Amino acid sequence: MTVSGPIGIEEARATAALRGRRQRRGEVALAAALLAPSLAVFGVFTFYPLLRTIWLGFFLQDPFGLRSRWVGLDQYRDVLGSADFLNSLEVTFLFALYTVPTSLAAGLALAVLADQHLPGMRIFRTIFASTVATSVAVASLLWLVLLQPSAGLINQFLDAIGRDPVDLLNDPDTALPAVAATTVWQNLGVVFIVTLAAMQSIPEVLHESAKVDGHGTWSRFRHITLPMLGPQLLFLTVVLTINAFQSFGQIDILTEGGPSESTNVLVYSLVQTLPIDPGRAAAQAVVLFVVIGVLSFVQFKWLDRRVHYG
């Protein structure tokens, strides 16, 4: 009788293990079934094009993509070594450098203003957030009109106050900062909305406590508001950087990459290359992809440690 116990347990264990394995297999099948639709969509629209682009980068092609010749990594080496590409890379980095910190600072400043309990703030909130609802094309056309050398509002204003007119978009020294400025304006809305929402979720009692503890407005902003916006600022930094590296619309409408290549960012240059040399454009796209990937990774690694997730 004493033996039947352990055997019983062993059997029970074996059955349970078998049942467990079966159950796990069932769960895996279910997981696969549930993932299949999104995997299919991603596969067709993301993974396949990505792999295909990398593959395409290994070929020299005629403009119609018909005759192609395997050149392997040579094309990538060629792209990375070309003066045009390096210029575009530099312009793009500068563009990101001009737009990302400025957008964050300006949007945050507006959010701080809108967070004050002042009369009429609702209207300002709507105005500040409105650039989110404006497309790149509309915004760029708007700025094109404002910056237009002869009839543009900005030069009319300068004229009225007795200053010389400017032609910001046609001067190689000012074209990139001018395009960057319009982009900052575009970014304001999203930075404003995200930071304001986060700011309003900071419990008022933290500020009250800091006040009683002797901290003034700036100190509270520096030590409470800013660190508590960490997750949102990290998110915005990464997203705005990616956006900056992918900018195309404003360049296309405002400067077409000129004057003298001073605004020829990577995506614009890529789009110019595409109809002439698809293989080279593919290689450029892959390099851009890697650059953005590395940059985002570094940002996450470097900033994430400094961010407190509440």
Added chain:
Amino acid sequence: MAGIRFESVTKRFDDVVAVDDLTLDIADGELLVLLGPSGCGKSTALRLIAGLEAPDEGLVLIDGDVVNDIAAKDRDVAMVFQSYALYPHMTVRRNISFPLKPLGVDRRDRDQRAEIAAAQLGLSDLLDRKPGQLSGGQRQRVALARALVRDPRAFLMDEPLSNLDAKLRAETRAELVELQRRLRTTLVFVTHDQVEAMTMADRIAIMVEGSLQQVGTPDEIYDRPANLFVARFIGSPPMNTWTASVTRNGDRGLAVDGAAVAIAEPERLAGLEAEVVVGARPEDTSLAVDGIPAISTHVESLGHERLVTCEHDDGRRIVVRLEAHQPYPVTGETVHLALDPAAIALFDPSTGERLP
């Protein structure tokens, strides 16, 4: 260290009068408890001292100086909030040392003083944690340490114990009192819990609907409540009250529902009108052969004593406190109640004010 004074202070929020013409002196080094039901204006009064609210009328003085126009950050008081208001992104060490930063204390001194404050409250092992990693009791201690760290002119505490469990609350209560006695720093403590008020306070100030009802030591408040509100608010269970008629058969006497009620000093009744409210604490109310009739509704045994709840004719609840060994009635039984003639309190039936 400093005394605090309210001079005819009124604070309104839109149409609601949160604090109504409050005049109150808090002595230097005193532990004053502001007690009242929720919404009575006690927290607002505390926030007026802190500078988180500005009075609409009247003056707030700290250490003899009017502080109406002095910003919260310049008042040199420390506050512990009900929610503790710890900064979630800072370690315990930085939370505690945060009030030292505006004082220009350098980092090493700040850390050192934070460590001393933390040690006083048994937080030494938690200095590098963040508030999210602490229990409720530990958070409460961090909030206290943050208040202690800079030796402020006064401590203001807004229901700091209400989020703790009963055992921890009782322990912390005793520790707080001990701490305050040691530091002798003025402490204004807001609570709705009368046990906290009775056990901790040098003096209690009772507020209701924005106005101050009574200020006094716990014993004064318990033994000589200034009005019916205080009488029914303080004491657990609270004071029993009846409407009594003043009889004039020769000497004046009292009668409730036809039953005569003896009073130790009948001259107290001189000059009274036909009706008066009679009050007696549950321990001054007893079962008798003859007396005010009531029906026993239930009996609670607390081990060392029994609480007999009775219902008066008008539906009012009356509680009698009996020693454990005394006989007690069964539910539904008609009982007769006698009041300790020396312990009877008298109140004006129209104003509710205490009569001498």
